[in-house]
Amino acid sequence: MPYADLTRVVLETDQRQLPRSHAEKYELKTIWYWYPLYCLGGIAFVAFVILTITGILLGFFYVPDGRLEINPTTQNLTNPAWNSMLVIMNEIPFGFIVRGMHHWAAHIMIAAVFLHMCRVYFTGAYKKPRELNWLLGVVLMLITIMFGYSGYLLPANNLSEGAANIGINMTRASPVIGDQLARLLFGDINTLTGVYILRWYWIHVFILPLLGTGLMILHMGLVWLQGVAEPH
Ligand code: HEM
Helix, strand or coil, X not given: CCHHHHHHHHHHCCCCCCCCCHHHHCCCCCCCCCHHHHHHHHHHHHHHHHHHHHHHHHHXXXXXXXXXXXXXXXXXXXXXXXXXXXXXXXXXXXXXXXXXXXXXXXXXXXXXXXXXXHHHHHCCCCCCCCHXXXXXXXXXXXXXXXXXXXXXXXXXXXXXXXXXXXXXXXXXXXXXXHHHHHHHHHCCCCCCCCCHHHHHHHHHHHHHHHHHHHHHHXXXXXXXXXCCCCCC
């Protein structure tokens, strides 16, 4: 064996002081570039914590009533939910910052959850024995999307109305129970009177947080028990 190679072998075995690196242990051919992407699940969770804190603060001032009324001074059509958004943005100290943080954390959470799912897929981390955690992840993804949809309705502006109409039509298109389900979720199924705001507020601040928090604890508890999958 050439002298230089012999030196290397000795250094890597007998005299080695450091533990073997991950790349050496698993004989990876390249440095594993993708480690930063292992943060994405954690980033989604941090975004969720920020959303919870800022959401609690917004809840002190938001009025979940979207029923239409005429503004006595301007004679414009308005509603208490939208008026409470104006108060949060223009009168409550730091209100616009707290709303802004809630808005951007929501965007970051959706992006992080999607990219986290891509990371899990492309590293093959969904394979045995982590199938259950992948399925839990699918439900968490749906919950995250529903958080986004319900939050989009809450300002009770024209965009919210548009989104509510799309939601009603999609729900009504479900077989057999479509109409009943739409009535349950939105209150009205033909002309919007604004009842949908209270329904979706309850989904946004109670049902989804309850389900989401429980499933996130389970999801991350499983990662804690099973360990993070090694890349190969
Ligand atoms: C609210 C959304 C979610 C949160 C807070 C979350 C959180 C986490 C965290 C903190 C980890 C540890 C490793 C890492 O961060 O990459 C993890 C791992 C994992 N997640 Fe998620 N996750 C979410 C959604 C999803 C989705 C949508 C999927 C797939 C459909 C998924 C499937 C998995 C799997 C299979 C693992 C184990 C990966 C491994 O061992 O390498 N998760 N998750």
